[in-house]
Amino acid sequence: MVKKAGKEEHHLWKKRDSAGSGQKALNLVRIVSGLPNEKEAVYGALDKWTAWEAEFPLIATSKALRILGKRKHWIRVIQVAKWMLSKGQGMTMGTFDILLLAFDMDRRVEEAESLWNMILHTHTRSISKRLFSRMISLYCHHDLPDKIIEVFADMEELGVKPDEDTVRKVAHAFQKLGEEEKQKLVLKKYLTRWKYIHLKGERVRVKRDPWDE
Incomplete structure (x- = not known):
């Protein structure tokens, strides 16, 4: 009997939504929730949060916005969304x-x-x-x-x-x-x-x- 070699799979796309995006989103929510209600403080913390990212964490940020919205933290939603848009993202x-x-x-x-x-x-x-x-x-x-x-x-x-x-x-x-x-x-x-x-x-x-x- 001759055993046929299995087909090698080739993926033409790479999934960007890693398993860690949910945890990143929760981390972002935790960070902004503990900040004073000042634009400079919030933007500074958000810049620090992304400082070591190879690319902008768009999925995690979008998830964080949804979490903040569900919790009715409207001021934080506004701050995070404005920051994201200021980066040309989202x-x-x-x-x-x-x-x-x-x-x-x-x-x-x-x-x-x-x-x-x-x-x-x-x-x-x-x-x-x-x-x-x-x-x-x-x-x-x-x-x-x-x-x-x-x-x-x-x-x-x-x-x-x-x-x-x-x-x-x-x-x-x-x-x-x-x-x-x-x-x-x-x-x-x-x-x-x-x-x-x-x-x-x-x-x-x-x-x-x-x-x-």
């Missing part, structure tokens, strides 16, 4: 999303607007539905109906279809601005005539009430 929709959320929770509307304008000018065609919804939610939380309509106008211009929750926020904004006709048009255009409810353990499709429900 320019992704995920980073922008958690940073906008942190600005919202920390009531820093002007900074959120500044970031949003940058996103609009540099990532126009790649802005996700989630990011539009995030900005509309931020303006909703801070009772700025006119700003909601501005974001919605950009959304329509770029052909991004809003989800149901966003549609209702936009409709409510039109209502607050005294534009009931536009409110009805938005609901009619974007809400389907059917919705799904759970009845006796089953998912059932039912007809909606009129558009102004």
Whole structure:
């Protein structure tokens, strides 16, 4: 019997997310959590954290941002995200999303607007539905109906279809601005005539009430 030699495997890519990225993220969270609330102290510690890295620890930093977000440490989210962006790293929709959320929770509307304008000018065609919804939610939380309509106008211009929750926020904004006709048009255009409810353990499709429900 002749035993065939096994095929040699060749990997054309190298996995960058090492098993240690989770531990690195937790270490970063521990470092920033024990610092005074000063930009110089935070940035200095973060620079020290990356000093011996061959390449920027993007995955670990992104994980640390998610951990800080879950713990509702919004100021630290803002500091770490800004530091990462200052290094030219993490320019992704995920980073922008958690940073906008942190600005919202920390009531820093002007900074959120500044970031949003940058996103609009540099990532126009790649802005996700989630990011539009995030900005509309931020303006909703801070009772700025006119700003909601501005974001919605950009959304329509770029052909991004809003989800149901966003549609209702936009409709409510039109209502607050005294534009009931536009409110009805938005609901009619974007809400389907059917919705799904759970009845006796089953998912059932039912007809909606009129558009102004």
